[in-house]
Structure formats: C-alpha cells, structure tokens
Amino acid sequence: MVSYMGQKLLLNLPDKDLEKIELLVNSGEYTTKTELIRFAVKQFLYSQERMKTLEELTEKLQKQVRTNNIRKGDIKKEVNEVKKETKKMIEKIRKCK
Amino acid sequence: MEETTPGNRKPMILLIDTNVLYSALVYKGLENRVLFSENYIFITTEFTIMEIFKLLRIKRGLSRNDALTLIKSLPILMVNYEFIKNKWNEANELIGYRDRSDIPLVALALSIKDHDGIWSSDSDFIVIRHKFKIWKTRELI
Numbered sequence: 001m002v003s004y005m006g007q008k009l010l011l012n013l014p015d016k017d018l019e020k021i022e023l024l025v026n027s028g029e030y031t032t033k034t035e036l037i038r039f040a041v042k043q044f045l046y047s048q049e050r051m052k053t054l055e056e057l058t059e060k061l062q063k064q065v066r067t068n069n070i071r072k073g074d075i076k077k078e079v080n081e082v083k084k085e086t087k088k089m090i091e092k093i094r095k096c097k
Numbered sequence: 098m099e100e101t102t103p104g105n106r107k108p109m110i111l112l113i114d115t116n117v118l119y120s121a122l123v124y125k126g127l128e129n130r131v132l133f134s135e136n137y138i139f140i141t142t143e144f145t146i147m148e149i150f151k152l153l154r155i156k157r158g159l160s161r162n163d164a165l166t167l168i169k170s171l172p173i174l175m176v177n178y179e180f181i182k183n184k185w186n187e188a189n190e191l192i193g194y195r196d197r198s199d200i201p202l203v204a205l206a207l208s209i210k211d212h213d214g215i216w217s218s219d220s221d222f223i224v225i226r227h228k229f230k231i232w233k234t235r236e237l238i
Contacts, residue, residue: 034211035107038138042108045172046135053170058122058129061157065123075123078156079116082148083198089144090197093178093185 112205113139113173114217115148117234122149122167123157131216131237132172139173139216140209144201146175176205184208191228195221 013021021036030036065075118141121128131137146168153164181188181204188204189197199221206215206229214230215222222231 038108050170057167061123062125082151086198
C-alpha cells in the first residue's frame with residue numbers, strides 16, 4: 001500500500017467487502033472511504049501483538065537509559081552522530097545523480 | 098493541507114523524524130505517549146529507519162534480532178528511496194542548505210499529497226513551515 005500512497009490506489013476487493021464499505025460510509029459510521037481506509041491502516045499498525053512486542057522492547061531500552069542516567073542532551077548527540085553518516089550517504093546519492 | 102487536531106475522528110497522517118521517534122523509544126515521556134496514542138498514522142523513510150537501527154544497535158547495544166524486531170513492530174509505515182526520489186531535488190532546494198540529512202523527510206512530505214504535517218523537534222524544519230505544518234510534541238498530546 002505504501003508504494004502507491006499519494007497516487008490513485010486500486011484495491012481488488014470482493015463485492016461483499018465493497019458492499020460493507022459502502023454501507024459503513026452511507027450509514028455515517030465513516031464520513032468517507034478515505035477515512036475508513038485510514039482507520040483500517042491504523043488498526044493494522046496498532047495491532048495488539050505489535051504493540052505488546054514494542055512495549056516489551058522499549059521498556060528494556062528505557063530501563064537501560066534510566067540506569068545509565070542518559071539525558072536528553074546525550075540522546076540528541078547520538079542522533080546527530082548518526083545523521084552525519086546519513087549526510088555522507090546523501091552526498092553519495094547526489095554524486096551518483 | 099487539511100488542518101486537523103488530535104481530537105478529530107479521522108486519524109492524522111504524520112511524517113515522523115528520527116529525533117522524536119528515538120526519544121519515544123528510549124524515554125517514557127511525551128513522545129512515547131504520542132507514539133502509543135493510536136491517534137495517528139505515522140510514515141517515514143528508510144533513511145529514518147536506518148538511523149534508528151544504527152542507534153539501537155550501536156548506541157543502545159541491542160542485538161541485531163531485537164533491533165529488527167523492534168523496528169518491525171513500530172506503528173509506522175516506511176517508504177523507500179524510489180518513492181521519494183522524484184521530489185529529491187526540490188527537497189534539496191528547500192532544506193539541503195540547512196541540513197542535508199533532512200532531505201528525505203522533506204522529499205516524503207512533497208511526495209504525499211494527503212498528509213497532515215511533519216512531527217519533529219529539529220529546528221531546521223522552520224524553513225519549510227510555509228509549506229507544511231511542523232508539529233511539536235506538545236501539540237499532539
């Protein structure tokens with residue numbers, strides 16, 4: 001779905017599902033089909049399983065950061081260091097163009 | 098661009114930058130609340146994801162497996178370079194002179210018509226605020 005975002009998106013859905021979509025929009029449950037699709041994407045992204053995994057791993061990270069007393073300023077420095085590498089990569093892209 | 102607020106029903110589409118995403122992962126602060134709020138659909142580029150992967154591996158010492166699992170579980174859609182490359186030069190003109198590493202996210206903002214803005218704490222994005230809404234974390238709570 002991502003690679004077609006911003007363009008027209010063709011979804012081959014069974015008639016039954018299309019009818020359901022029309023029904024949900026016509027009944028006022030969703031104001032537009034776009035709204036319905038946004039909700040469907042959101043539901044997929046925030047599935048219980050995904051969120052559980054993410055919470056477990058971020059808790060681990062947060063504990064580590066707390067224990068080592070890593071402050072916001074340190075985090076900013078870390079991001080800047082990594083961004084330096086991105087800049088180099090972007091420079092390579094510019095040269096290849 | 099449609100101006101919406103977090104209270105609105107339709108989930109907002111926000112383009113997420115590395116600084117706020119990393120902060121959301123390592124602190125249980127405001128950024129974390131926004132990321133887990135389920136109010137938004139986040140989109141970013143493979144450049145941001147690559148940066149997060151490096152930060153998790155090198156700076157936080159996560160195993161490759163854990164870093165990949167964490168990235169896969171993020172509630173974020175990722176686009177690759179191919180998706181944004183047509184807007185690359187325009188993005189470069191807009192922000193390249195401030196910070197080249199912001200080009201991918203601006204190219205993404207130019208590539209997607211129906212988004213609601215960029216979520217970042219990076220002050221360099223100030224130069225594109227005439228084109229896109231730049232959200233501060235507090236505005237999204």
